[in-house]
Amino acid sequence: MARSPSFHCTACGAAHAKWSGHCDACGAWNTIVEDAGLSTGPASKSLGTKRGRGMLLTDLATEEAPPPRTRSGLAELDRVLGGGLVPSSAVLVGGDPGIGKSTLLLQGAAAFAASGLKVIYVSGEEASAQVRMRAQRLGLGRADVKLAAETSLREILTTLEAEKPQLAIIDSIQTMWADNVDSAPGSVSQVRAAAHELTTFAKRHGISVVLVGHVTKDGQIAGPRVVEHMVDTVLYFEGERGHQFRILRAVKNRFGPADEIGVFEMTGGGLAEVANPSALFLGDRERPSPGSAVFAGIEGSRPVLCEIQALVAPTPHAQPRRSAVGWDTGRLAMILAVLEARCAIPFAGLDVYLNIAGGLRVREPAADLAVALALLSAREDVALPPQSVVFGEISLSGALRPAGQTENRLKEAAKLGFSTAIAPVAAKRTARSGMTLKSYPDLATLVGDMFGAG
Numbered sequence: 001m002a003r004s005p006s007f008h009c010t011a012c013g014a015a016h017a018k019w020s021g022h023c024d025a026c027g028a029w030n031t032i033v034e035d036a037g038l039s040t041g042p043a044s045k046s047l048g049t050k051r052g053r054g055m056l057l058t059d060l061a062t063e064e065a066p067p068p069r070t071r072s073g074l075a076e077l078d079r080v081l082g083g084g085l086v087p088s089s090a091v092l093v094g095g096d097p098g099i100g101k102s103t104l105l106l107q108g109a110a111a112f113a114a115s116g117l118k119v120i121y122v123s124g125e126e127a128s129a130q131v132r133m134r135a136q137r138l139g140l141g142r143a144d145v146k147l148a149a150e151t152s153l154r155e156i157l158t159t160l161e162a163e164k165p166q167l168a169i170i171d172s173i174q175t176m177w178a179d180n181v182d183s184a185p186g187s188v189s190q191v192r193a194a195a196h197e198l199t200t201f202a203k204r205h206g207i208s209v210v211l212v213g214h215v216t217k218d219g220q221i222a223g224p225r226v227v228e229h230m231v232d233t234v235l236y237f238e239g240e241r242g243h244q245f246r247i248l249r250a251v252k253n254r255f256g257p258a259d260e261i262g263v264f265e266m267t268g269g270g271l272a273e274v275a276n277p278s279a280l281f282l283g284d285r286e287r288p289s290p291g292s293a294v295f296a297g298i299e300g301s302r303p304v305l306c307e308i309q310a311l312v313a314p315t316p317h318a319q320p321r322r323s324a325v326g327w328d329t330g331r332l333a334m335i336l337a338v339l340e341a342r343c344a345i346p347f348a349g350l351d352v353y354l355n356i357a358g359g360l361r362v363r364e365p366a367a368d369l370a371v372a373l374a375l376l377s378a379r380e381d382v383a384l385p386p387q388s389v390v391f392g393e394i395s396l397s398g399a400l401r402p403a404g405q406t407e408n409r410l411k412e413a414a415k416l417g418f419s420t421a422i423a424p425v426a427a428k429r430t431a432r433s434g435m436t437l438k439s440y441p442d443l444a445t446l447v448g449d450m451f452g453a454g
Contacts, residue, residue: 006035013188013224033182033189067255070166072111076264076273077104079302080235080248082256085112085167088206089255090199092173092228094213094221095237100246100266101212102126104237105169106135107270108210110143117166119144120159124151124175138270151185153178153194157201165207170198172212173227188224195227228252239266240325243359245280246271250300260300278305278416281358288386291378295370296389296409296421297362303405303412305389307357308367310374315351326356327371328363335372335394342398343447345376366403368394369422372443373450380451388420388438389413392427398443402426410435422446 007016009032014025019032069084078084081091095101106121113119123131128149135141146163150156153176160168170176176194177185184190195211202209211231213221221228228234232254239246248262263274274280282294282305291310296303308327315321324332332354339345354371356362369392377384384390391409393401403409406427413421414435421427425439440446 007032008035010183010187010189070115070117072108072115074111076262077108080250080260080262082253085208086255087208088203089208090202090231091210091233092213092231093235094215096215099237099239100271101237102171103270109145109169110140112167113144119167120146120165121169122148122150122156123171125172151175151177153197167208169210172214174214192224192226195230199230238361240359245359257300278412281306288383290381290383291374293370293374293384294389295367296391296413297364297367298405303408305412305416306360308370308374309355309357310378311353312378313351315349321351324354326361327354335368338394338398343444365393366391376451385420387418388422389418390422392424394443400424400440400442
């Protein structure tokens with residue numbers, strides 16, 4: 001019996017039951033091709049006529065040794081990887097163009113080579129001479145790293161099989177070309193096929209593979225989401241070009257905690273590790289001024305203090321502006337709505353600007369209270385109490401919800417010289433740091449106490 005054909009779009013990866021000239025999912029034309037995979041029709045029932053070997057089953061009490069790890073010597077990189085590089089693992093690193101991904105991985109390759117690993121660096125975007133020039137600028141010209149400039153996936157896999165390295169870095173996955181896939185390099189089909197081949201090769205030969213991925217304008221790694229499911233670890237390299245700080249963030253890690261961050265500073269000699277990010281993010285902070293609040297946050301397992309800055313000014317436009325850097329604009333709109341509905345503080349006719357100092361991106365809901373107080377401080381032109389930190393989540397009813405790891409937040413704040421914390425009521429039950437804790441049940445009570453409103 002003939003198999004039932006299936007089709008997919010090479011632009012977005014959407015599946016289709018039959019061929020057509022137009023993809024309904026993404027709107028592209030002439031991008032639908034036939035799959036060459038297994039049959040999905042009635043003929044697939046023949047799969048049951050041949051018995052497999054069966055699976056080895058174990059129980060949850062089975063104890064296995066943790067995977068061995070190789071440390072690079074770059075503490076911030078090792079922290080984000082969960083303690084070091086795991087053999088046979090696949091790591092995907094994404095980031096904006098020019099943010100420093102190639103610099104980070106070249107320094108990482110040299111560090112792993114110095115620790116005893118055989119490392120191959122494959123560049124699909126630059127010539128070998130360009131990579132050597134960067135290595136010389138970084139002082140890595142004598143690093144024991146093998147270098148190649150190639151985009152053919154077949155040639156790369158053949159070389160890796162012959163050389164048998166322990167770490168291979170592919171920069172980038174969007175430039176790889178598989179000759180058995182009928183589409184252009186960078187397309188969904190090519191990226192998916194290249195990622196699958198490299199990940200499978202890593203598992204089969206015991207090689208650790210690091211893939212570099214481009215990101216789209218909305219900050220997501222370009223290509224199908226299935227690539228992020230294939231790999232073991234997904235890292236994002238974040239930062240603003242105008243700032244010297246760079247954040248390496250783990251959003252997925254099968255061998256360690258997710259949301260762990262490593263902090264680097266971009267210097268003339270490359271990326272330098274930042275051992276104490278809180279002191280660095282607050283290093284340029286002068287005496288307290290209106291519109292400024294210090295947020296005691298948690299990034300992975302690390303407490304990080306950062307400054308949240310707000311500016312509120314009358315608008316000359318009919319529609320006031322709402323702009324946020326390093327913070328979700330949707331959550332900013334929610335906090336403004338809560339302030340108006342629950343505390344009777346309007347922001348109509350006012351432009352609102354919010355900035356996380358230092359280029360850090362904050363995703364934690366516990367920053368709600370710090371954002372609200374920074375906005376109120378800017379609107380009323382009143383500085384918050386000196387040497388105070390803020391944390392807590394705001395609900396739509398105006399109630400303040402507790403944040404996790406309260407003690408770690410307070411210890412980090414106390415270590416940096418802060419003496420007072422403004423937090424939800426529930427934080428008082430867990431605080432033992434010796435700091436003065438001002439706790440409030442809801443936002444209206446806090447606003448009335450600090451600003452005489454609400």
